[in-house]
Amino acid sequence: MTGIPAIQQRRRRSPAAHGLSQNAPLLLGVGLLVLMVAIYLGLYGNQIGRLPGNFELTSTADNALPLVFAALGQSLVILTGGIDLSVGGVMDLTNSVSALEMHGSTGHMLLWAVIIVLIGAGAGLFNGLLIAFGRLQPILVTLGSLAIFQGLALKVLPQPGGQVASGVTSTLANPREPTAFVVIAVGLLLWWLLRRSSLGIGIYAIGNDRQAARANGVPVTRVVLATYTISGAFVGFAGLLLAAQTTGGDPTAGDVFTLISIAAAVIGGVSLTGGRGSAAGAVVGAFVLTVLVNVLFFGHVDPLEEPLYEGLFLVVAAALTALAGLLLRRRLR
Amino acid sequence: MSADVGKVADGRGVAVLWDRFKPDRRKALYGFIAAALIFVIGDQVEPGFASGSGVKTVLVVASFVALVAAGQTFVILIGGIDLSVPWVLNGAAVLLAVTAAGSNSRAAWAIPLTLAMGLVIGLVNGLGVAFLAVPAVIMTLGMNGVMQGLTLGFTGGFTCGSCSSAAPGVVHTAVFGSVLGIPAVLIILFGVAVVVTLVLSYTTFGRQVYGIGNNERASYLSGVNVKMVTVLLYGLSGLLAATAGILLMGYGGKATLGMGDPYLFESIAAAVIGGVYILGGRGHYLGSLAGAIILTAIISLALAKNMPDYGRSIVYGAVILVILLIYGRAERET
Numbered sequence: 251m252t253g254i255p256a257i258q259q260r261r262r263r264s265p266a267a268h269g270l271s272q273n274a275p276l277l278l279g280v281g282l283l284v285l286m287v288a289i290y291l292g293l294y295g296n297q298i299g300r301l302p303g304n305f306e307l308t309s310t311a312d313n314a315l316p317l318v319f320a321a322l323g324q325s326l327v328i329l330t331g332g333i334d335l336s337v338g339g340v341m342d343l344t345n346s347v348s349a350l351e352m353h354g355s356t357g358h359m360l361l362w363a364v365i366i367v368l369i370g371a372g373a374g375l376f377n378g379l380l381i382a383f384g385r386l387q388p389i390l391v392t393l394g395s396l397a398i399f400q401g402l403a404l405k406v407l408p409q410p411g412g413q414v415a416s417g418v419t420s421t422l423a424n425p426r427e428p429t430a431f432v433v434i435a436v437g438l439l440l441w442w443l444l445r446r447s448s449l450g451i452g453i454y455a456i457g458n459d460r461q462a463a464r465a466n467g468v469p470v471t472r473v474v475l476a477t478y479t480i481s482g483a484f485v486g487f488a489g490l491l492l493a494a495q496t497t498g499g500d501p502t503a504g505d506v507f508t509l510i511s512i513a514a515a516v517i518g519g520v521s522l523t524g525g526r527g528s529a530a531g532a533v534v535g536a537f538v539l540t541v542l543v544n545v546l547f548f549g550h551v552d553p554l555e556e557p558l559y560e561g562l563f564l565v566v567a568a569a570l571t572a573l574a575g576l577l578l579r580r581r582l583r
Numbered sequence: 584m585s586a587d588v589g590k591v592a593d594g595r596g597v598a599v600l601w602d603r604f605k606p607d608r609r610k611a612l613y614g615f616i617a618a619a620l621i622f623v624i625g626d627q628v629e630p631g632f633a634s635g636s637g638v639k640t641v642l643v644v645a646s647f648v649a650l651v652a653a654g655q656t657f658v659i660l661i662g663g664i665d666l667s668v669p670w671v672l673n674g675a676a677v678l679l680a681v682t683a684a685g686s687n688s689r690a691a692w693a694i695p696l697t698l699a700m701g702l703v704i705g706l707v708n709g710l711g712v713a714f715l716a717v718p719a720v721i722m723t724l725g726m727n728g729v730m731q732g733l734t735l736g737f738t739g740g741f742t743c744g745s746c747s748s749a750a751p752g753v754v755h756t757a758v759f760g761s762v763l764g765i766p767a768v769l770i771i772l773f774g775v776a777v778v779v780t781l782v783l784s785y786t787t788f789g790r791q792v793y794g795i796g797n798n799e800r801a802s803y804l805s806g807v808n809v810k811m812v813t814v815l816l817y818g819l820s821g822l823l824a825a826t827a828g829i830l831l832m833g834y835g836g837k838a839t840l841g842m843g844d845p846y847l848f849e850s851i852a853a854a855v856i857g858g859v860y861i862l863g864g865r866g867h868y869l870g871s872l873a874g875a876i877i878l879t880a881i882i883s884l885a886l887a888k889n890m891p892d893y894g895r896s897i898v899y900g901a902v903i904l905v906i907l908l909i910y911g912r913a914e915r916e917t
Contacts, residue, residue: 333720335848384908387861393848394907397900404893509666509724522718554740558732565711565725572716 274578275519275527278571279534282517286541293548304428311430312423314540316341316492317507317514318434321532322441323374323484324511330477331457331524332381332388337485337511339399340373341504344489346403349412349499352490359418363490370486371479373399378478382471396508403501412499422494433491434533437484441529449476457524514539517567538567610858610866613910614873621880629887639766643758645879646772647834650827651850652857652871653779654705654820659854660783661795661813662863663712663719665820668850669843670730671704675828676838677734681743683751690751698825704730705821709814723817735840747837754833768830772872775823779868792816796863853878856906877906 294302320337327334344366351362373395380391423430444450452473455463464470488507493499512522518535520527542563546556622641626633651668658665675697683693704726711722738746760767783789791812794802803809827846832838855861856877857870881902885895 380904380908384904386904386907389861390855390907391904393852393855394900394903396848397896397903399900401893401896401898401900404891404896408893512720513724516718516721522720552736555732555736557728558736561725561728561730561732563725564728565717565722568717568721568725569711569715572718576716 273519274574275521275571276531276534277519278574279518279531279538282567283534283538283541286538286545290541290545290548293545297548305425308428308430309425310537310540310544311428311434312425312495313543314536315423315430315433316488316495317510317536317540318533319437319484319488319491320507320511321514321518321536322437322529323370323481323488325515325518325520325527325529325532326444326453326477326481326484327388328512328515328520328522329453329457329524329527330474331460332478333512333522334377334392334478334481334485335389335508336373336377336392336396336399337488338505338508339396339403340370340482340485341489341492341507342403342501343373343399343406343504344370344486345493345504346407346412346499346501348490348493349407349414352418352493353413353415356417359415366490367483367486370489371483373486374478374480374482375475377482378475381478382474400502400505403504407499407501410498410500410503412493414493414497414499416497419494419497422491438529438533444480445529449473453477454525457526459525510539513564517564517571519571608867608869610910611870611873614857614870614877617906618873618876618880621877621884625880625884629884632884632887639769641880641883642876643766643768643834644883645876646768647827647831648846648849648853648879649772649872649875650775650823650830651846652853652875653775653868654823655850656779656854656859656866656868656871657792657816658719658820659851659859659861660792660863660866661816662799663813663817664851665705665708665723665817665824666720666847667704667708667723667726667730667821668824669847670727670734671701671821671824672828672831672843672846673838673840674704674730674734675701675825676832676842677738677746679754679829679832680748680750680838681738681745683754684745684748687752690753693751694754694829697829698822701825701828702818702822705824706814706818708821709817712817713810713813738840740840749837750833750835754829755836756833758830758833768834771830775826776868776872783868788812788815793864796860796865798864849875849878852903856903858910877902 291301294306320341324334324337347362347366347369351366352359377388377391377395380386380395381388384391420427421429422433452463452468452470455466455468456470456473460470489504492503492507496503514535515527515532516522516535517538518527518531518533520531520535539560542560543556546559551559622633622638626637631637651672655665655668678700679690679693679697682696683690708719708723708726711717711726712719715722717725737743756767757771758766758768762770783792791802791807794805794807795809795812799809824843824846828843831842835842853874854866854871855874857866857872857874859866859871878899881899882895885898890898
């Protein structure tokens with residue numbers, strides 16, 4: 251019993267200090283982004299002889315788009331203290347469906363865009379139902395459903411192919427117009443609305459302390475179901491964005507997003523233990539990883555060795571975040 | 584140590600130990616029953632599936648999963664996870680191919696070198712998790728990228744001449760050789776299973792592993808060197824992944840790129856459907872072993888029935904979920 255008063259004592263600190271220590275991981279993510287952009291600008295300016303213009307800016311945003319939305323979906327789940335390994339499978343599926351249906355009349359495409367987002371939401375709901383009513387760990391449910399969604403994607407589109415109408419690409423990921431920024435802004439706006447709803451409060455409450463949330467009247471089951479459904483919708487849309495960006499479909503192209511969406515969320519300061527982090531963080535993390543690819547390209551790194559530098563960066567970034575958080579908390583204590 | 588012995592000698596201590604292990608062993612037993620059922624059902628669907636040679640084939644293929652799952656079980660027991668398995672395994676196979684170049688005499692030092700590489704990578708994972716406080720998911724994911732980059736860069740995308748050299752004879756024998764009709768690789772797996780079981784169940788180190796998995800802080804306060812145990816467990820996981828890489832290279836005849844990819848999710852799935860609790864502290868390696876056999880038997884059966892890729896993937900996922908729903912459920916919350 252002696253430990254409990256000590257813990258309470260430690261938590262008592264000024265609101266400003268509290269806010270700083272709470273947001274330290276996000277600030278670090280922003281710092282990493284600034285650093286990455288600075289290195290990118292240096293390399294680009296040095297080799298091309300001018301600074302990147304609007305075209306480079308919008309193409310970077312286009313490249314980041316699918317990961318931004320995958321990370322937004324992933325971060326929602328991580329905030330509840332879960333993790334979603336099926337992100338890649340859901341993106342495989344919606345990417346494949348997009349490649350088959352995103353052409354023809356505008357009405358047809360709009361209808362299918364809605365259906366694609368609903369497919370994502372349905373996949374999320376499937377995960378949520380198993381987690382909430384099956385009382386299974388999220389990592390296990392999504393490990394199993396990953397294989398199911400991957401299988402469905404292969405059924406829909408056995409090999410890479412299909413065609414996405416150029417109108418889709420120019421609406422969502424046009425390198426000549428800042429459309430990607432509009433799409434990202436809409437995603438952030440949706441998230442911001444969610445954060446301020448009672449559902450958003452429930453998500454953070456569950457992530458921080460499930461039992462306490464339940465005791466305080468948070469409808470845990472309903473919040474979990476809603477979180478996975480909304481997260482699935484974001485991820486489903488990410489699959490559509492991937493198809494728009496690559497102008498085609500590939501039933502395995504989404505696979506890599508499972509792990510990099512987690513990496514993006516963590517780099518952006520979303521805590522894997524739940525309850526801490528924000529959509530802004532997920533977006534920042536997605537951009538850090540995207541700019542890193544540009545940096546490696548202009549750094550003339552052998553494409554085969556890219557995973558090496560990405561892996562090192564991930565470990566160093568996570569270690570810095572962990573250390574800085576630790577030091578800050580100690581100083582503010 | 585003497586206190587432990589005293590506790591065990593006293594009848595109550597034995598009962599306590601037995602009670603503690605019972606659920607884990609029970610789940611392992613369910614796992615083996617499920618595996619046997621799959622063979623029985625499989626034999627109806629595909630005659631000859633449960634014949635001597637049929638079972639032997641499945642067990643040999645399952646042994647690679649089971650080896651990787653042994654390492655995965657170690658780290659899952661302390662609430663960790665090892666995502667670096669695919670490219671540690673792949674890197675080990677490539678390193679052996681290049682250094683041994685198909686020769687037995689070179690294999691005498693190439694195999695220990697490869698095993699050491701796996702151990703070192705695992706230890707680095709452990710150091711990152713224990714001392715830098717990097718989340719295990721991120722640390723091992725990053726290390727997977729590092730190993731992938733090193734392997735691809737080193738082999739120039741597998742364009743180097745020695746990359747595709749055949750497995751040294753001794754490695755081939757370690758997989759295909761047989762003693763009294765039992766494939767050598769199964770004997771190796773049996774040895775690993777015995778050692779892992781003994782270590783986890785009957786040594787202080789094993790007790791510490793379960794202790795950390797159940798309550799890291801309490802273990803630390805009661806004098807367990809949490810950091811050292813963590814580092815060692817990740818080291819063992821790397822070592823076992825490298826072992827699987829060497830044997831898998833012997834099985835396939837040579838190293839290939841991407842050969843480790845299926846082993847990430849399969850090793851985790853084998854452990855959890857064998858009753859290893861994903862948040863740590865509960866589970867038994869025998870369960871993971873059963874899990875590896877279940878998964879491999881299902882995949883083999885689907886392959887034997889010429890089930891298309893998509894169907895195999897869906898069945899695989901569905902089986903994992905059904906098994907988990909049967910006995911992987913958490914207590915009901917009040």
